Every structure is written in C-alpha cells, then in structure tokens.
C-alpha cells in the first residue's frame with residue numbers, strides 16, 4: 001500500500017481527476033456510467049448508497065444531488081481526494097444542502113457510518129487490492145449491510161497469465177477470475193454474480209455481491 005504522503009504528492013502532481021484514472025472524457029463517462037448503472041438496477045432517491053472508495057467524487061457528483069439528503073455514504077482512504085472532490089467538483093453549497101457523510105481511513109473501517117446501505121458500489125478499488133484486502137473490504141461492508149444490500153464491484157478479469165503485485169497499490173492493477181471474486185466474499189457471507197461487461201471504457205468487469 002502506498003502511504004498517505006505518496007498519494008497526496010501523486011494527487012498534487014497528476015490532479016484529482018487523473019489520479020483516479022479520469023483523464024480526458026473518462027471523468028464524465030465513468031462517473032455517469034456508475035450513476036446510470038445503479039439507476040437501472042433500481043436505485044431511487046430514498047435509498048442509502050455506500051460509495052466504497054469514492055475518491056474525488058467522480059460518481060458522487062451524480063449520486064449526491066440525486067439521493068435524498070444524508071443518503072450518500074462516501075468512504076476512502078484519501079482525505080486529499082475527497083476534499084478536492086467537494087471543493088472542485090461538488091461545490092460547497094451542494095455539500096451543505098445534501099449532507100453527504102464521509103468516513104476516511106485506510107483500515108477498511110466503516111463502523112462510523114450510522115446508516116445501513118441499500119446499495120453499494122466499489123468502482124475500480126478491487127482492481128488495486130490484494131486478496132486479503134478485498135476480503136477485509138467485503139467483511140467491512142458486510143458488517144454494515146442489511147439482508148437486502150447489494151454491492152456492485154468492478155474487477156479486471158484474469159483470463160490470461162498475469163502476476164499481481166504483492167501489495168495493494170492505488171495505481172497498480174490486479175486481475176482476478178470470477179471464481180476468485182466469488183471466493184473473496186465467502187467468509188463474510190456474500191454470494192456473487194458475475195455480471196461481466198458493463199460498457200466500462202477501460203474494460204473493467206462488473207460483479208454483484210448479495211446476501212439473501
């Protein structure tokens with residue numbers, strides 16, 4: 001895992017859009033893709049949404065105004081990215097009106113949220129984590145999930161020889177098979193559906209974790 005200082009310097013160097021892989025039109029495309037995907041899966045303003053690894057609010061800028069006030073839960077390890085997202089993308093007025101909640105730490109600790117999410121999205125975070133850290137993430141989300149909670153998580157499909165890095169890293173990529181993705185959620189009670197392609201411009205696949 002890169003430490004907070006490395007990330008902060010990277011964000012300053014690359015900018016808060018590029019740092020999350022949102023260069024050029026990818027910022028708008030990948031943000032809107034997440035919003036439209038969850039809308040098609042039944043997300044409504046009354047629902048509570050966990051944006052797991054929300055980054056600089058690429059998707060949050062669509063979800064926060066859409067959801068009823070207080071229903072957006074953003075989690076990330078980078079304070080810098082979230083500050084940049086609020087100041088430069090969402091705006092302070094929207095922040096005050098819509099009261100998104102943020103929990104920021106690198107320990108996968110979601111216990112400070114006081115709501116249970118109906119939906120959760122983890123876009124381009126399991127693509128940067130080791131199996132142990134994906135299991136920790138899924139256990140943390142399970143700990144605040146309701147029986148009906150659905151988590152949509154993206155992954156790079158491993159269908160060729162590929163050696164993953166040995167440590168989680170904000171910018172290096174990890175590849176997994178659908179069977180590996182399923183197995184990561186087993187210990188914390190998640191079932192897994194391999195949704196596959198969802199029109200992601202960088203070829204990330206979509207999977208659905210569910211409990212019931």
Ligand SMILES: C[S@@+](CC[C@H](N)C(=O)[O-])C[C@H]1O[C@@H](n2cnc3c(N)ncnc32)[C@H](O)[C@@H]1O
Nearest residue numbers: 020053054055058076077078106123124125170
């Ligand atoms: C590629 S970005 C994706 C951000 C966002 N989901 C989006 O679609 O723009 C990966 C994000 O994961 C966050 N991240 C990486 N490791 C993390 C960890 N251990 N805990 C929480 N967030 C982490 C990074 O700070 C970054 O915001």
